[in-house]
Amino acid sequence: xxxxxxxxxxxxxxxxxxxxxxxxxxxxxxxxxxxxxxxxxxxxxxxxxxxxxxxxxxxxxxxxxxxxxxxxxxxxxxxxxxxxxxxxxxxxxxxxxxxxxxxxxxxxxxxxxxxxxxxx
Amino acid sequence: xxxxxxxxxxxxxxxxxxxxxxxxxxxxxxxxxxxxxxxxxxxxxxxxxxxxxxxxxxxxxxxxxxxxxxxxxxxxxxxxxxxxxxxxxxxxxxxxxxxxxxxxxxxxxxxxxxxxxxxxxxxxxxxxxxxxxxxxxxxxxxxxxxxxxxx
Numbered sequence: 648x649x650x651x652x653x654x655x656x657x658x659x660x661x662x663x664x665x666x667x668x669x670x671x672x673x674x675x676x677x678x679x680x681x682x683x684x685x686x687x688x689x690x691x692x693x694x695x696x697x698x699x700x701x702x703x704x705x706x707x708x709x710x711x712x713x714x715x716x717x718x719x720x721x722x723x724x725x726x727x728x729x730x731x732x733x734x735x736x737x738x739x740x741x742x743x744x745x746x747x748x749x750x751x752x753x754x755x756x757x758x759x760x761x762x763x764x765x766x767x
Numbered sequence: 768x769x770x771x772x773x774x775x776x777x778x779x780x781x782x783x784x785x786x787x788x789x790x791x792x793x794x795x796x797x798x799x800x801x802x803x804x805x806x807x808x809x810x811x812x813x814x815x816x817x818x819x820x821x822x823x824x825x826x827x828x829x830x831x832x833x834x835x836x837x838x839x840x841x842x843x844x845x846x847x848x849x850x851x852x853x854x855x856x857x858x859x860x861x862x863x864x865x866x867x868x869x870x871x872x873x874x875x876x877x878x879x880x881x882x883x884x885x886x887x888x889x890x891x892x893x894x895x896x897x898x899x900x901x902x903x904x905x906x907x908x909x910x911x912x913x914x915x916x917x918x
Contacts, residue, residue, distance in 0.1 A: 673789070673792075673817060674785075674789065675785045675821075705810075706810065706813060706814075708814075708817055708818075708821075709818060709878050709879045709882055710821070712878070713875045713878075716872070716873055716875075720873060736807075737806070737807060737810040737811075740885070740886075741814075741882065744881065744882060744885040744886075745866055745867055745878055745881060745882065746866075746867035746868075746872065747872065749869075749872070750872050
């Protein structure tokens with residue numbers, strides 16, 4: 648199931664669970680690719696549920712955040728849900744300083760995030 | 768009186784291409800690691816420098832091949848200082864929309880500048896708005912040992 652360049656994909660209880668392959672998500676070209684790969688998961692019009700696990704991420708640029716905002720907007724417009732989990736404190740600060748934690752539901756652990764999805 | 772150690776210095780003009788930003792950031796991160804700066808401080812400096820240099824390349828110089836970005840970095844025992852200047856016409860940071868306002872959350876405008884201001888201690892723009900000075904104090908140095916950082 649994993650033939651992506653920038654993301655690792657798993658499917659747990661009908662939830663797309665995504666991890667980033669890059670430790671530091673900052674290269675503009677790879678961020679473009681990452682954005683396209685995330686959007687490709689929403690190719691149909693289904694209301695998808697997606698969890699992005701930041702376990703491996705030590706740096707995340709604002710350009711990468713912009714891709715998540717576009718993704719969230721698309722998921723929301725299709726009636727889907729998105730959660731973020733496993734953010735290091737510094738990466739978590741990115742979302743709180745910019746008030747984006749009001750847009751994204753952020754959970755400490757993957758299990759907690761998976762349990763927080765509303766049933767379809 | 769003990770003489771202060773000479774800072775590590777980087778002073779260069781880089782082309783307006785993102786790859787050159789990555790190279791400068793790598794050099795800075797290498798120096799911060801050599802000097803045992805904490806992960807938290809390193810993250811803040813990385814974030815601020817990435818945003819400031821990429822802003823200069825994209826929004827300042829519009830990636831023009833005939834324009835460069837002047838990057839000066841000085842790493843002292845107790846603080847990090849950088850001045851980044853582009854050849855664009857500048858901007859007014861006070862005129863940027865508030866990126867944390869509900870109606871602006873989905874817009875890509877002002878978030879980078881806000882992140883810079885949150886992750887470092889002192890941010891100063893010149894009057895034209897094409898040059899930014901950034902200072903971050905080392906957090907594991909007792910505050911009374913800090914040299915006045917507002918240059």
